[in-house]
Amino acid sequence: MVFNSLTFLVFFAAVLLLHRLPIPWTAKKFNLLVASYVFYAAWNPPFVILLWISTIVDWFIARAIYNARDKGRAQRRGWLLISLAANLGFLGFFKYGEFLLQNWQALMASFGIEYVPPEWNIILPVGISFYTFQTMAYTLDVYLGRAKPLKSFLDFSLFVTFFPQLVAGPIVRPTQLVPQFETPRQATRDQMLWGFGLMVLGLFEKVVIADAGLANVADRAFGVGGPIGFADAWLGTLAFSGQIFCDFAGYSTIAIGAALCLGFALPDNFRMPYAAIGFSDFWRRWHISLSTWLRDYLYIPLGGNRGTETRTYVNLMLTMLLGGLWHGASWTFVVWGGLHGFYLAVERWIREKTGVAGDPVGTGNRLALALLTYFLVNITWVFFRAENFEVAARMLAGMFGFAGDAPAVLPTIYMVKSGVIVAGIVAVQWLMRKRELEDVVSRTPWWVTGLVCAAMLFAVIIAQGSGEAFIYFQF
Amino acid sequence: MPVTPVHEQDDVTVRQIPLAHFVSMGWLVLVLVVAATAAWEWRMRSLGLRAGDLDDGPSHWAVERRKLEAGDHDGVVIFGSSRLLFDTDLDVWEEMTGRRPVQLAMPGTNPRPYLARFADESDFAGLVVVGVTPGLYFYGLVSSLPQFRDLDFWMEESPSQRFGHQVGLWLSGCLAFLDDAYKLAPLVERIDIPDRPGVSRPYLEVWKLSESFAGRQRRMWPRLETDRRLQDHAMRVWLARDRGAPDAGLLTRAIDESRRAVEKIRARGGEVVFVRAPSAGALYERESRNTPRSATWDRLLLETGAFGIHFEDYPELQGLELPELSHLSRESATRFTRAYVGVLRERYVRLQSRAVDGSGT
Numbered sequence: 012m013v014f015n016s017l018t019f020l021v022f023f024a025a026v027l028l029l030h031r032l033p034i035p036w037t038a039k040k041f042n043l044l045v046a047s048y049v050f051y052a053a054w055n056p057p058f059v060i061l062l063w064i065s066t067i068v069d070w071f072i073a074r075a076i077y078n079a080r081d082k083g084r085a086q087r088r089g090w091l092l093i094s095l096a097a098n099l100g101f102l103g104f105f106k107y108g109e110f111l112l113q114n115w116q117a118l119m120a121s122f123g124i125e126y127v128p129p130e131w132n133i134i135l136p137v138g139i140s141f142y143t144f145q146t147m148a149y150t151l152d153v154y155l156g157r158a159k160p161l162k163s164f165l166d167f168s169l170f171v172t173f174f175p176q177l178v179a180g181p182i183v184r185p186t187q188l189v190p191q192f193e194t195p196r197q198a199t200r201d202q203m204l205w206g207f208g209l210m211v212l213g214l215f216e217k218v219v220i221a222d223a224g225l226a227n228v229a230d231r232a233f234g235v236g237g238p239i240g241f242a243d244a245w246l247g248t249l250a251f252s253g254q255i256f257c258d259f260a261g262y263s264t265i266a267i268g269a270a271l272c273l274g275f276a277l278p279d280n281f282r283m284p285y286a287a288i289g290f291s292d293f294w295r296r297w298h299i300s301l302s303t304w305l306r307d308y309l310y311i312p313l314g315g316n317r318g319t320e321t322r323t324y325v326n327l328m329l330t331m332l333l334g335g336l337w338h339g340a341s342w343t344f345v346v347w348g349g350l351h352g353f354y355l356a357v358e359r360w361i362r363e364k365t366g367v368a369g370d371p372v373g374t375g376n377r378l379a380l381a382l383l384t385y386f387l388v389n390i391t392w393v394f395f396r397a398e399n400f401e402v403a404a405r406m407l408a409g410m411f412g413f414a415g416d417a418p419a420v421l422p423t424i425y426m427v428k429s430g431v432i433v434a435g436i437v438a439v440q441w442l443m444r445k446r447e448l449e450d451v452v453s454r455t456p457w458w459v460t461g462l463v464c465a466a467m468l469f470a471v472i473i474a475q476g477s478g479e480a481f482i483y484f485q486f
Numbered sequence: 487m488p489v490t491p492v493h494e495q496d497d498v499t500v501r502q503i504p505l506a507h508f509v510s511m512g513w514l515v516l517v518l519v520v521a522a523t524a525a526w527e528w529r530m531r532s533l534g535l536r537a538g539d540l541d542d543g544p545s546h547w548a549v550e551r552r553k554l555e556a557g558d559h560d561g562v563v564i565f566g567s568s569r570l571l572f573d574t575d576l577d578v579w580e581e582m583t584g585r586r587p588v589q590l591a592m593p594g595t596n597p598r599p600y601l602a603r604f605a606d607e608s609d610f611a612g613l614v615v616v617g618v619t620p621g622l623y624f625y626g627l628v629s630s631l632p633q634f635r636d637l638d639f640w641m642e643e644s645p646s647q648r649f650g651h652q653v654g655l656w657l658s659g660c661l662a663f664l665d666d667a668y669k670l671a672p673l674v675e676r677i678d679i680p681d682r683p684g685v686s687r688p689y690l691e692v693w694k695l696s697e698s699f700a701g702r703q704r705r706m707w708p709r710l711e712t713d714r715r716l717q718d719h720a721m722r723v724w725l726a727r728d729r730g731a732p733d734a735g736l737l738t739r740a741i742d743e744s745r746r747a748v749e750k751i752r753a754r755g756g757e758v759v760f761v762r763a764p765s766a767g768a769l770y771e772r773e774s775r776n777t778p779r780s781a782t783w784d785r786l787l788l789e790t791g792a793f794g795i796h797f798e799d800y801p802e803l804q805g806l807e808l809p810e811l812s813h814l815s816r817e818s819a820t821r822f823t824r825a826y827v828g829v830l831r832e833r834y835v836r837l838q839s840r841a842v843d844g845s846g847t
Contacts (some may be wrong), residue, residue, distance in 0.1 A: 422686070457507040474670040
């Protein structure tokens with residue numbers, strides 16, 4: 012079920028109603044659990060079984076790991092490997108099976124061996140990368156001694172499946188969410204209204220900006236079958252940068268708002284990423300729950316920055332390459348991650364050599380570096396959006412002026428709307444760079460906020476979204 | 487990669503709530519949104535939109551397609567493009583034969599791939615009426631509309647999409663402004679500003695042509711019958727889309743694919759009829775030039791052995807009104823349906839068995 016659908020509207024109204032009934036807290040949590048399964052099954056019912064398996068495996072294995080805490084490392088490691096094999100096995104089969112077969116075919120062909128893989132008609136379960144990482148975090152925390160196994164199977168099941176963040180995050184840790192399940196929660200009037208406000212903002216980002224405003228511009232530019240000129244290539248890429256942000260940040264904002272309406276708090280997933288100055292700053296602002304997951308469960312276990320300089324760079328690169336692959340089973344995503352790893356490594360090297368830490372002095376310098384960061388981020392988006400390297404090469408050739416006399420692609424109205432919207436996004440993010448939305452709303456006259464909120468909701472209504480899936484569902 | 491210590495995220499999340507007059511704000515939002523939506527609804531109605539126009543899309547099509555698999559049908563199905571979709575009056579069909587066809591024609595779409603899949607996958611043994619729009623049928627594309635390119639959608643539609651569709655139908659019955667052609671994005675993109683040479687212009691996308699009712703009964707939008715500007719725009723759109731003549735290989739493949747489909751449907755006791763609905767003016771002339779009747783229609787009938795109704799061959803199919811050269815006005819669509827169903831009823835006994843009104847008048 013997608014947030015921007017009439018089905019979700021009805022579903023969420025029913026869930027809110029049930030959650031406010033005067034019934035015991037355990038019954039309310041059970042309602043939320045069932046609602047979460049319904050939310051997931053509304054996409055494809057059989058795949059709920061995957062959620063159940065993931066829940067049961069990690070519930071029992073985490074307990075087994077904890078119970079074996081005095082029985083030596085080998086036994087605990089054995090249990091952990093079973094958990095990882097189950098979780099990564101599902102992920103590998105459903106998400107990377109075809110990719111692996113295709114690469115095996117190419118490898119065999121390079122040795123002159125003709126191998127024809129079987130036809131791969133496996134559907135990718137929506138959100139599998141998100142809930143797999145979430146359950147793995149639980150088992151890894153228990154293994155690493157950072158947490159004890161949960162006592163309530165109901166709470167753990169709800170942690171795995173809590174519908175606002177089930178299919179596209181934010182990826183939460185048990186410690187962030189589970190304690191909220193332990194005591195009765197019901198949103199106050201202000202929490203509820205603020206939650207609705209966040210949902211309106213998220214819907215506006217998704218339905219109006221990403222889908223109605225920018226999607227067809229990016230689609231047209233990236234879908235062109237031949238050379239593409241400088242302006243078209245840049246506007247297409249910039250449009251995608253706006254689309255991917257508004258699509259994903261929109262989802263996260265709706266998720267946070269929906270959870271808040273139920274009385275639960277989810278962490279921020281985005282903090283004005285296009286105002287980032289440098290790439291370590293960017294990753295503190297973009298998909299925060301994934302970047303911190305990769306840091307805590309991959310980068311640091313690999314050694315982080317505790318070893319030699321070379322080892323640190325290798326760890327950084329490995330983390331970002333795998334982070335790229337997490338997004339999709341394609342080498343273009345690996346290149347996307349690799350470019351980010353390269354940027355991070357270069358930034359680290361420059362900071363090491365110059366001894367400069369933090370933001371540069373002077374608004375002009377900060378703005379220039381922020382624009383440079385945004386420019387480089389857009390180069391990476393080309394690989395993220397392109398279906399293959401041929402398309403990516405074509406776009407980059409256009410962006411760097413090597414396309415020659417390429418025919419015009421984008422209609423004037425597309426150029427105008429993408430230019431205006433993307434400039435607006437970047438400007439707003441720059442102005443909000445060091446501010447929280449909550450602070451801005453607190454300082455703004457209530458009627459101004461009301462006007463803005465009403466305008467956004469009205470735009471959502473007349474945009475009449477068709478329930479387009481969120482881009483990150485495919486990950 | 488941030489290098490802050492492990493588990494900065496380990497704290498229970500607490501969200502700050504702004505200090506604001508939420509109740510006043512909520513009332514303001516409610517009043518403004520209701521007022522703006524009411525004004526928008528009024529404006530859309532003044533443009534000719536009506537509540538009860540249910541729109542049309544893959545979910546509408548999927549509902550009808552699933553009727554065939556469930557056996558919930560009267561033994562007649564229509565495949566085609568927008569012409570047989572807009573030009574067929576399903577009520578007249580039912581009145582004349584006692585059977586209501588399952589309407590599976592799709593705008594901007596070549597019915598041939600759907601017919602081929604239907605012949606392969608379905609056990610349907612009734613009458614299949616196939617609309618032939620020469621500018622689509624003998625070419626390679628599936629659909630000029632992305633939403634109609636997924637041949638499997640009717641099987642893959644999720645429970646959420648099915649439920650949302652039902653809610654959408656209910657809302658469309660109450661609100662006129664819910665119309666795919668009058669969403670925010672297409673309205674913005676209809677601004678007529680100059681484009682660079684060679685660019686495919688959003689201004690020349692198809693605007694609203696029809697209204698859609700239960701069972702995918704579609705009729706020409708009343709405003710289009712009288713509004714000269716809309717007619718001129720539609721004609722501009724049709725005449726701008728010249729695909730040239732299909733090459734000989736493509737034509738042969740199209741006819742071979744049709745023949746195989748007809749053979750399969752006949753082998754299980756069904757029958758296939760092709761119908762060429764009218765076109766007019768410069769559009770008709772272009773179609774005659776790109777897809778001459780002798781090389782396309784006549785050959786299609788000859789090689790498939792199927793019966794066909796071409797509007798040029800029947801006096802009762804002459805003198806019909808096509809306000810934008812491609813589709814019939816509502817009154818003409820009723821006349822056209824009455825005439826072509828009359829021909830079919832004479833030819834096929836199965837259509838006579840349930841006829842309610844023998845004269846069809």
